[in-house]
Amino acid sequence: MKIAVCIKQVPTREWQPRLNDAKTWIREQDAAFEMNEPDAYALEESLRLREKHSGEVVVCAAGPARIQQVLREALARGADRAIHVEDDRLAAADASVTADALAAAMADEKFDLVLTGLQSDDQGHAQTGVILAERLGIPHSTIVMEVQISGSDLRIKRELEGGWFQWIAMPLPALLTVQSGINQLRYATLKGIMAAKKKEIKKVAMPAGLQAAQEIVSLALPTRSKQTRLIDGSPAQAAQDLLKRLREEARVL
Amino acid sequence: MILVIAEQRQGVLNRASSEAIAAAQALGGGLPIKVAVLGESVGGVAQELARTDVAEVLVAAHGALGTYTPDAFTMAAQSIIAATTPAFVVLAHTYQARDFAPMLAARLKTALVTDVIGITGSGASATFTRPMFQGKLVATVRPKPNGPCIVTFQIGSFRADAVRMGSGAPVTKIDVTIDAGAIRQKPEAPFQEAKQAVDLGQAERIVAVGRGIKSQEHLPLVQKLAAAMGAEMAASRPICDNGWLPMERQVGSSGQTVAPKLYVALGISGAIQHLVGMKGSRTIVAINKDRDAPIFEVADYGIVGDLFEIVPALITELEKR
Numbered sequence: 001m002k003i004a005v006c007i008k009q010v011p012t013r014e015w016q017p018r019l020n021d022a023k024t025w026i027r028e029q030d031a032a033f034e035m036n037e038p039d040a041y042a043l044e045e046s047l048r049l050r051e052k053h054s055g056e057v058v059v060c061a062a063g064p065a066r067i068q069q070v071l072r073e074a075l076a077r078g079a080d081r082a083i084h085v086e087d088d089r090l091a092a093a094d095a096s097v098t099a100d101a102l103a104a105a106m107a108d109e110k111f112d113l114v115l116t117g118l119q120s121d122d123q124g125h126a127q128t129g130v131i132l133a134e135r136l137g138i139p140h141s142t143i144v145m146e147v148q149i150s151g152s153d154l155r156i157k158r159e160l161e162g163g164w165f166q167w168i169a170m171p172l173p174a175l176l177t178v179q180s181g182i183n184q185l186r187y188a189t190l191k192g193i194m195a196a197k198k199k200e201i202k203k204v205a206m207p208a209g210l211q212a213a214q215e216i217v218s219l220a221l222p223t224r225s226k227q228t229r230l231i232d233g234s235p236a237q238a239a240q241d242l243l244k245r246l247r248e249e250a251r252v253l
Numbered sequence: 254m255i256l257v258i259a260e261q262r263q264g265v266l267n268r269a270s271s272e273a274i275a276a277a278q279a280l281g282g283g284l285p286i287k288v289a290v291l292g293e294s295v296g297g298v299a300q301e302l303a304r305t306d307v308a309e310v311l312v313a314a315h316g317a318l319g320t321y322t323p324d325a326f327t328m329a330a331q332s333i334i335a336a337t338t339p340a341f342v343v344l345a346h347t348y349q350a351r352d353f354a355p356m357l358a359a360r361l362k363t364a365l366v367t368d369v370i371g372i373t374g375s376g377a378s379a380t381f382t383r384p385m386f387q388g389k390l391v392a393t394v395r396p397k398p399n400g401p402c403i404v405t406f407q408i409g410s411f412r413a414d415a416v417r418m419g420s421g422a423p424v425t426k427i428d429v430t431i432d433a434g435a436i437r438q439k440p441e442a443p444f445q446e447a448k449q450a451v452d453l454g455q456a457e458r459i460v461a462v463g464r465g466i467k468s469q470e471h472l473p474l475v476q477k478l479a480a481a482m483g484a485e486m487a488a489s490r491p492i493c494d495n496g497w498l499p500m501e502r503q504v505g506s507s508g509q510t511v512a513p514k515l516y517v518a519l520g521i522s523g524a525i526q527h528l529v530g531m532k533g534s535r536t537i538v539a540i541n542k543d544r545d546a547p548i549f550e551v552a553d554y555g556i557v558g559d560l561f562e563i564v565p566a567l568i569t570e571l572e573k574r
Contacts, residue, residue, distance in 0.1 A: 011386065015386075017545075095365075096359075121387050122385065122386055123385050123392075124367075124368065125365075126367055127358070129355075130323075130351075130352070130353075130359070131359040133356070134356050135359065139437035141323070141352070142323075142352045160348055163501065163507075163509070164443045164445055165444055165445070166440055166441060167440075169439040169441075170437050180491070181490065181491075181494025211397070213364035214395060214396045216392050216394055217380055217392075217395050219385065219390050221389075222388065222550055228550075230544075230555045231555065235558065235559075235562040238563060238566070239566035239567040239570045240566075240570055242538065242554060242567070243570050243571065246536070250553065252515035253458075
């Protein structure tokens, strides 16, 4: 079973946003990066499927040179090899360009299954996986919480809203976008980190002439929809003040 | 023309689709609006939609649309778009739209702007605002459509009760071409994992906890605060993913939507998926060490600080009574 897992490198959760001078993207030099969380769950799921059904896990990503960090991390956690579509313009690319870049690098590999996170914690389009499926000409499902494979039959549990789920069967090859929490993540071992150094990262150029479907005109800090009353003081003072306001102003206690 | 694709399940209109109609009316720019509803038997929903101020309600009734699949819905939407040539296709950013709208955009090789929270300008010159970086930033984006521009609106970004009502729009059947052999997904019936023992939707007060609690062993602290406030305990997604609290206590787009009198968010950063589940609460309190956390955007009262210092102080103070 040949499994691809598509991952993205995004700013860490602790990152405090700062914008470039044109206010069209972030100041990347200030940001620390990590693996997009839903993609980490997709990687874990692909490793578990390989353990059950044997085969190969190939981690695929499209981005500038800095994304090598998350590719190495994926290899250290157990992926067999990596494909890196490298281009600086991919750092802020939209879902359409990212999917096109990945599709061009992945088409000849003829993967049986492609996994990726349901959305990225940076631009958050929640589109790349589905567009990629379409470009590869394979069926898809999204927001997946469980994966079962027997022979060439795939059966997955899809999350619906409000605590509902649904099982869906489809033929392989297929693409699934994975929901966070589908499994328990493993961390890289020292042995894994050492082994990753010898694993191949194949670099691929971005195809020429990819067209973005949208452009970022500007980025800004969100404006507050509500006036938040911030309460200062020591923990004891703040607690006292807050409870007084909840009782007397808001009347909710 | 703006085409709204409404969502229904078993003959019940998704409330978010009314919000999508309100968004389409705001996008307007003189463009007429048509609402399409897809399904096997959706006459009742069509009549409900016809009461809104739109030019026409299109009913795409087909056996292959009875149970949702992305393949069938994409083919049906393609048929409707080919027949009506809209400038915009508008949907609510539901799990269903997330499943098929990108496929539709890919098939049509056109632009899809998702999770939109605001519109600037109208008609063809419109730009859209949408959250990025987990809501830490808001982007203004300009679509570059090649054909219809597809837009999905975040749930709650437009109000369903803001929909302009009309004098009865005509309801028309529209033929859709669906190649049943090209539907690759075989869905089974939707189900709920477990009977929900707690109905957070009925709780007057909720104390919710997020990543800031750091480990499961700190949960009794939160429980104690909830008890002292007469509140139910809830959590953001990562806490339930870790199995620290059961899924039925999860608030957010994949859990329950709540609107209590008082919602206290402890160590919850406020990712959009969480905010959509609780921002309708009457009074929101946020306690978080990161003063830039998006949760403060919806909070009425905020304390920037360490929850491990503030929560014990709150419990002490509450127990004085």
